[in-house]
Amino acid sequence: MITMDKVLSISNLNIKLHTNCGTIHAVRGINLDIAKGEIHGIVGESGCGKTVSAKAILRLHNDLFTNYSGEIKYDSKSDILKMTNKELMNLRGKYISLIFQDPVQSLNPLLKIGGQITETIRAHSKLNSREAYIKAVSLMEDLGIHPAEERFNQFPFELSGGMLQRVMIAAAISSNPRLLVADEPTTALDVTMQAKILDLFKEIRGKTGMSILFITHNFGVVAEICDRVSVMYAGKIVESGNVKDIFRRPAHPYTKALIESIPKAKQTGKRMIAIPGSPPELSCEIKGCAFAPRCEYAEEKCFSESPREYKISDSHINLCHLKK
Amino acid sequence: MRRKLILKLKNQPLLAPSISIPFLILAIFVTGAIFAPFLATHDPNRLDLANTLLMPSRDHLLGTDNEGRDIFSRLLFGFRPTLLGAIGVVGLASIVGVFLGMVCGYFEGLIDTIVMRLWDINLAFPTLLLAFVFVACFGKSLMNVVFALGIIFMPLITRLTRSLVLTEKNKTYVEAARSLGYSHLRILFVHIFPNCIQTILVQVAISLANAILDLSALSFLGLGVQPPTADWAVMLQEGKASFLSSPVVVLAPGIAIILVIVSINILSDGLNTYQASGKE
Secondary structure, eight states: OOOEEEEEEEEEEEEEEEETTEEEEEEEEEEEEEEOOOOEEEEOTTTTTTTHHHHHTTTTOOOEEEEEEEEEEETTTTTTEEEEEEHHHHHBTTEEEEEOSOOOOOHHSOOHHHHHHHHHHHHHHHOOOOOOOOOOOHHHHHHOOHHHHHHHHHHHHGSOOHHHHHHHHHHHHHTTTEEEESSSTTTTOOHHHHHHHHHHHHHHHHHHOOOEEEESSSSHHHHOOSSEEEEEEEEEEEEEEEHHHHHOOOOOOOOOOHHHTSOOOOOOOSSSOOOOOOOOOTTTTSSSSSTTTGGGOOOHHHHHEEEOEEEEESSSSOOOOOOO | HHHHHHHHHHHHHGGGGHHHHHHHHHHHHHHHHHHHHHHOOSTOOOGGGGGGOOOSSSTTTTTTTTTTOBBBHHHHHHHHHHHHHHHHHHHHHHHHHHHHHHHHHOOOOOHHHHHHHHHHHHHHOOHHHHHHHHHHHHHHOOOOHHHHHHHHHHHHHHHHHHHHHHHTTTSSHHHHHTTTOOOOHHIIIIHHHHHHHHHHEEEEEEEHHHHHHHHHHHHHHHSSTTTTTHHHHHHHHHGGGTTTTTHHHHHHHHHHHHHHOOOOOOHHHHHHHHHHHHHH
């Protein structure tokens, strides 16, 4: 993997969210580098901090109720966590874009979809409304929204979920951002639509060389489109590496268990494998390895000491006491 | 073909009786006020001391008052100051109130605390008492009363708008708009505002009815519209002495006030129901 050009590099990121039910330490020191042109997957179960980290990349959390520490460097230069509001506004949508899980909820129900795409174009360029219209229509054509000119004047409720997700993608990539953060973009869609949208992501990457951070809880999706993958558990990245390495030689017990619990087409008459127990509460401090209570290989050390990262190979990093 | 049309009209929610009837009544009154100079049969302020307290007749459609002025003509002209005043009150209250509510709800923090505590103080006073204080300080006139009521009506609209913005700003589309790099003002006024406007409009309509009632009360007490200007409340005030001998003098403006206020209330209720049915 080429690690020369880092579009984004996150180091030792900690996020604490202050909520009505106390402080939640949602992200506990993650390190993540995204190279130019790669599709990087983040996998993990619900509530492990995937979405919190994704939003932190654009600093979308309410600053009043959120504590950040660590660094999120864009283009190895400026730290997003230290940006002013104006710099952030310039960054969002122009250099880094975010796509949300539910396309029906993420478009303004009262504005025409075309307007929502041209709005983004015009917010980040000096095009006039006619030029923005032409650009939006050609973008919609490229993304398979047909007939684009007719769709341009429709409202979100007139389109299907898959179409709306294409509209969201159109708005997100309209200014050719360097990085596209996709937060479970296919979860709300049915399986055929999911495959089409995944193809679309690959196509976009191929055409523009955009990096994509792809957040999902579905290992199948990761296998299909990602180059590298990071597995998250309880606010930490427990294993990260090339997709092939992770699938062939998973090192962390959690990754192993996750891959084993993917339903297989040939497996009949057997119970599906599941990981026992449930993930820890992120509002309390976790002693030792967060996965230890559910881990079948856990030793005494796992319950008392936090594991350290070690490198299996240059690109394969594991966070576990059991080195083998 | 014709049956289809009737069916279509029947199912048209905007033609439901709770919307169409009060709308019709209001339309009649407002048209009357706008075209008063053409519709009036007499000069509303011309005294005719030879013909006081006449019963309704062909010449004087609703009779005359204790100074011989034509009641029908005064009724037409009498809605004008109240209507203009009420529009002024609601306009002032909603422009300032909606703006403050949107800013407070969206940005929260210090500005929110300051504005909301100020409005809490404002709400602690009874409505009319605060208007009295205002008039006592700045003098009796319609303008002053409109200004006073405008300030008194602001907190309600501010609070409503703020609560709407608070729920709206946590929706995904707002977050998506932020993630695409739109400015705060753009998100607030282009994206959030249209999603709140329906509910705000219902509150504005209710405020309009309240404003007419309060303005009338103040004019009746002699603080708002000053005689001899034709105004419903002034007419009530002047006619109350001759109520027993000639009830039309009081009944005409009294019923007019009731009709207008009840119509506005039913209309805003009907619009609320219509809006709720549209959301399902």
